[in-house]
Amino acid sequence: MFEPLRDLEHAIAQATGQPFHARQQRSVGGGCINDAFVLGDGSRRFFVKTNRARLHAMFVAEAEGLRALAAGMRVPEVIAEGVSGDTAWLVLEWLEMRGSPEPAAMGAALAAVHRITARQFGWHIDNTIGSTPQSNRQHTDWIAFWREERLMPQFALARRNGVRFGEQEARLLDALPAFFSGYTPQPSLLHGDLWGGNAAGLADGTPVVFDPACYFGDRECDLAMTELFGGFGGRFLAAYDAAWGIDSGYKVRRSLYNLYHILNHCNLFGGAYESQARQMISQLLAELRG
Numbered sequence: 053m054f055e056p057l058r059d060l061e062h063a064i065a066q067a068t069g070q071p072f073h074a075r076q077q078r079s080v081g082g083g084c085i086n087d088a089f090v091l092g093d094g095s096r097r098f099f100v101k102t103n104r105a106r107l108h109a110m111f112v113a114e115a116e117g118l119r120a121l122a123a124g125m126r127v128p129e130v131i132a133e134g135v136s137g138d139t140a141w142l143v144l145e146w147l148e149m150r151g152s153p154e155p156a157a158m159g160a161a162l163a164a165v166h167r168i169t170a171r172q173f174g175w176h177i178d179n180t181i182g183s184t185p186q187s188n189r190q191h192t193d194w195i196a197f198w199r200e201e202r203l204m205p206q207f208a209l210a211r212r213n214g215v216r217f218g219e220q221e222a223r224l225l226d227a228l229p230a231f232f233s234g235y236t237p238q239p240s241l242l243h244g245d246l247w248g249g250n251a252a253g254l255a256d257g258t259p260v261v262f263d264p265a266c267y268f269g270d271r272e273c274d275l276a277m278t279e280l281f282g283g284f285g286g287r288f289l290a291a292y293d294a295a296w297g298i299d300s301g302y303k304v305r306r307s308l309y310n311l312y313h314i315l316n317h318c319n320l321f322g323g324a325y326e327s328q329a330r331q332m333i334s335q336l337l338a339e340l341r342g
Contacts (some may be wrong), residue, residue: 054138056137056139056141056285057074058142059133059134060091060143061073061074063134063143063252064098064131064132067073067143072093072096074091074093075094076091076092076094077089077090081331082097086103087101088100088102092303098143098145099140099145100141100143100144101139101141102139102140102142103139104140105135105137105140105196106140107140109177109178110180111141112133112177113140113179113180114179114263115142117244117264117266118144118262119264120131120168120241120266121241121261121264124161124162125162125240125259125260125261126164128145129144129145130145131143131144132186132247143278148254148255149252149254150252150253150254153206153253153287154258155260155284155288156257156291157257157259157291158251158283158288158291159283159288159289159290159293159294160295162243162275162292163292163296164295165240166242166274166296167240167296168240168241169238169268169342170241170268171239172189172191172192173190173193173269174189174268175188176188176271179265179267180229180265180318181244181265181313182245182316186244186267187201187205188201188226190246192281194270195228195229195232198228198270198308199225199228202312203224203311203315204225205224206274206300210318213319215318215322215326216332217329221333221338224337225337227340229341231301231308232301234301235305237271237272239268239321242267242271243261244269244271245263245264246261246278248282249263249281250263250335251284262310272299272305272309273304276302276306277310277313279306280310280314307335308336310332311329311332311336313327313330315329
């Protein structure tokens with residue numbers, strides 16, 4: 053059993069208003085960052101993530117993101133989060149998820165989330181993208197946000213890792229305004245890490261998303277990432293487009309937004325992601341010349 057079990061039992065009981073005494077614990081996948089298990093008392097079950105105590109802020113930010121996303125689509129309900137000794141933990145509602153979300157419902161639900169707006173780009177707290185710290189310092193200008201809070205930190209981390217993009221980096225950062233000619237993004241609530249592994253469907257196909265890296269940004273960022281590692285298919289994009297039309301310039305900006313995630317993978321895993329990042333930057337610069 054999880055060592056500080058009494059803390060979890062007390063937190064669950066306090067949050068739900070019902071006594072909880074754990075009788076079963078079963079390990080489940082928690083991604084490559086956290087340990088995770090299902091905790092049950094015979095009638096109720098909860099999903100628990102754990103990590104080192106110094107990473108508690110990561111769970112606080114995740115809980116904040118889930119609560120925000122809940123205003124637009126189905127997410128696991130946040131039950132409690134805390135620290136016990138040298139372990140941070142997050143308790144979520146346990147949902148029986150079965151495969152991929154229904155694509156059209158997913159598209160419509162994501163559009164509803166993106167209709168949630170704010171006055172500035174960014175977020176009231178920082179969070180993480182994978183295990184990489186993600187700065188959400190707020191800006192009124194989207195291009196400045198994307199340059200200073202997304203691309204520049206990844207390029208700086210790459211340099212610390214011994215990877216340099218040199219002139220290509222400088223040219224791309226200087227050229228960012230050209231990608232937004234005739235297009236002015238508004239701050240939309242974003243999931244922030246929306247690939248196929250962070251979404252699933254309930255038994256009736258209802259879409260559920262989890263493991264967010266939320267902030268307010270251009271809605272195309274979420275759309276772009278859904279296409280980076282497989283995506284949700286044509287029916288998803290068609291349903292989204294029907295709910296909120298996709299700008300014609302998205303096809304070019306898609307690479308600009310996915311470059312952030314490829315740079316992050318380059319910094320986390322190296323290997324082929326460095327070559328992919330270089331190729332994406334070259335293609336983006338070629339788009340401007342064309």
